Amino acid sequence: MKITKPEWTPKNAGEEFATNVIPGIENLDSEKKTLIKKSHLVINDFVDGIKSGNRTILAKAITLIESNSPKHFITAQNILQKLLPETGKSIRIGITGSPGAGKSTFIDSLGTFLCKLGKRVAVLAVDPSSSRSKGSILGDKTRMEELARHKNAFIRPSPSGGVLGGVARKTRESVLLCEAAGFDIILIETVGVGQSEIAVRSMVDFFLLLLLPGAGDDLQGIKKGSVEIADALVVNKADSGNEHRAESTRISYEQAIHYILPATEGWQTPVFSCSSIENMGIESIWNSVVQFSEYTKKSLLFYERRKQQQLKWVHSMIAEEIKNMFYSHPNIIKNLQRIETEVNDGDRTPTQAVHTLLDLFKRDME
Numbered sequence: 001m002k003i004t005k006p007e008w009t010p011k012n013a014g015e016e017f018a019t020n021v022i023p024g025i026e027n028l029d030s031e032k033k034t035l036i037k038k039s040h041l042v043i044n045d046f047v048d049g050i051k052s053g054n055r056t057i058l059a060k061a062i063t064l065i066e067s068n069s070p071k072h073f074i075t076a077q078n079i080l081q082k083l084l085p086e087t088g089k090s091i092r093i094g095i096t097g098s099p100g101a102g103k104s105t106f107i108d109s110l111g112t113f114l115c116k117l118g119k120r121v122a123v124l125a126v127d128p129s130s131s132r133s134k135g136s137i138l139g140d141k142t143r144m145e146e147l148a149r150h151k152n153a154f155i156r157p158s159p160s161g162g163v164l165g166g167v168a169r170k171t172r173e174s175v176l177l178c179e180a181a182g183f184d185i186i187l188i189e190t191v192g193v194g195q196s197e198i199a200v201r202s203m204v205d206f207f208l209l210l211l212l213p214g215a216g217d218d219l220q221g222i223k224k225g226s227v228e229i230a231d232a233l234v235v236n237k238a239d240s241g242n243e244h245r246a247e248s249t250r251i252s253y254e255q256a257i258h259y260i261l262p263a264t265e266g267w268q269t270p271v272f273s274c275s276s277i278e279n280m281g282i283e284s285i286w287n288s289v290v291q292f293s294e295y296t297k298k299s300l301l302f303y304e305r306r307k308q309q310q311l312k313w314v315h316s317m318i319a320e321e322i323k324n325m326f327y328s329h330p331n332i333i334k335n336l337q338r339i340e341t342e343v344n345d346g347d348r349t350p351t352q353a354v355h356t357l358l359d360l361f362k363r364d365m366e
Contacts, residue, residue: 043075047082050181053120055154058181062156065170065177080173083180088306090122090179091293092186094200096226097210102236103189104143105276106210111147113282114185122178123147123155124171125189154183172203172313201229202312205302206289207263211235211253213245227253229263232270232288239275246273266299267292331360 041049041060049057064076097103104125111121123144147153156174175186190200201207209230227233233253238246254271262269270288274281296302326332339356342348348356 043078043082046079050079050083050177051086053182055181058154058177059156061177062158062170062174065173066158076173080176083176086180087176088179090175090184090186091206091289092175092188092204093289094188094190094197094204094207095210096190096197096200096208097236098212101210101212102276103210106234106236106274107187107189108144108147109276109279109282110286111144111153111185111187112150113279113286115147115150115152118152119184120152120182121147121150121154121185121187122181122183123153123187123189124174124178125155125157126171154178154181175203197226197229201263202309202316205296205305206231206292208232208234208285211249213237213242213249227257227260227269230269231263231267231292232272232285233257234281234285235271235273236276238273238280239278249273264292264296264301266301267295326357326361329361329364331363332357335360 041057046057046061046064050061061076061079064072064079067073067076095103095107107123107125111123114121125144144155148155158171158174171188175188178186186204188200188204190197197207207230209226209232211233213235235246235250235253250271250273257269257271260269272281272285272288274285276282293302296305327336336357339348339353343350343353
């Protein structure tokens with residue numbers, strides 16, 4: 001490696017002039033070169049970089065999407081607008097389950113399997129944020145070691161910010177960016193908590209629920225709300241001596257599923273068992289996703305569901321924006337704490353408090 005002095009080095013400078021130029025930019029990959037040459041990216045840089053599959057620029061664009069800065073919001077929306085024609089071509093799969101069900105390990109196994117088939121896989125792992133600190137662990141990527149090393153994979157852990165019961169407010173827009181970047185499969189992982197599952201269901205094509213061996217050995221053990229919105233059930237961790245329990249649990253769910261209305265009309269919800277560690281049963285699960293996709297596209301349900309998801313997205317954002325406008329209104333900021341105190345002291349009913357606050361909110365508008 002040849003080390004030289006910079007052009008502006010003083011004449012006759014000796015060894016005491018310690019500034020040197022070390023060549024190295026040639027050895028960097030194209031993604032890093034792009035960012036070094038142009039650290040301040042404009043909208044077209046983002047659009048071109050994402051369309052070319054540049055994962056570094058994709059990550060920076062998702063950061064803009066997640067930002068609460070008004071300036072970043074405008075930039076992100078302009079980027080999305082230009083990329084819309086490139087979106088909508090992936091299969092979106094939601095994956096949920098209670099803590100300990102092995103979601104991250106399962107995604108590592110499934111994602112690696114898909115990459116080996118030649119698919120490009122993006123994982124949006126939404127971590128539940130603390131309701132107190134708004135912080136999150138963001139540890140999913142460390143539990144997807146094999147997938148994280150694959151050239152066809154992109155993993156993005158994101159904090160939920162306490163919005164939509166654990167689902168990041170901008171997950172939908174992150175999905176669009178990943179599709180524009182050419183990813184064939186989008187896996188969205190979230191913790192299995194009511195509102196969170198419903199939110200994910202409203203943005204994916206196929207919804208998968210992970211279960212633990214022995215967690216539902218009879219009808220009473222079924223988590224009905226989750227099962228009702230799932231397109232497939234998977235009893236995970238069928239290994240390390242749990243094989244018999246996993247199969248027993250699978251049979252129990254398979255028998256009980258007939259008493260529950262399927263999440264997708266005309267589709268009988270299958271129940272699988274698998275071992276994410278041993279990569280057992282993964283291919284059968286993927287084949288089911290393919291069959292589901294073919295069935296819903298043939299019946300046009302796939303496209304109808306996508307349209308309905310777009311409309312739900314519009315209305316959920318309207319509700320979010322109105323909520324933000326309400327709590328940021330000067331009259332609400334000025335009076336909210338006082339009215340809350342009156343409710344706690346029994347001087348005002350909750351209904352009266354609501355009407356008072358709404359009147360304060362509407363006063364300036366009228």
